[in-house]
Amino acid sequence: MANLTISVNDEALKKARLRALKQGTSVNAILREYLESYAGVHGRQQQAARRLLELASKSNARRGDKTWTRDDLHERNA
Structure with missing residues (x-):
């Protein structure tokens, strides 16, 4: 992987770093x-x-208390 050097306004970089931090990432990424x-x-x-x-990793959604077994998921109606 190659490295790249760029010039950017100090204020723009500061704001970008803060925004990236809030998103759980980095300006580099x-x-x-x-x-x-x-x-x-x-x-x-x-x-x-x-x-x-x-998006899934940032989601607060949970599956709740319900659990299923493999048999439950593959149950066939007779």
Whole structure:
């Protein structure tokens, strides 16, 4: 993987770092993803899957108290 050095306004970088921190990521990761997208390195499907996993990891949704066994999930009606 190559390294890239860019020049950016101090205030813009500060705000970007704070926003990235709130999102649980880094400015480096955001720029890497943007450049990969811009360059067309990954297909739309891979990007959608990555975004879905990112959103799922940030979700507060839970499955509740209900549990199922494998037999329950594969129960057939006779």
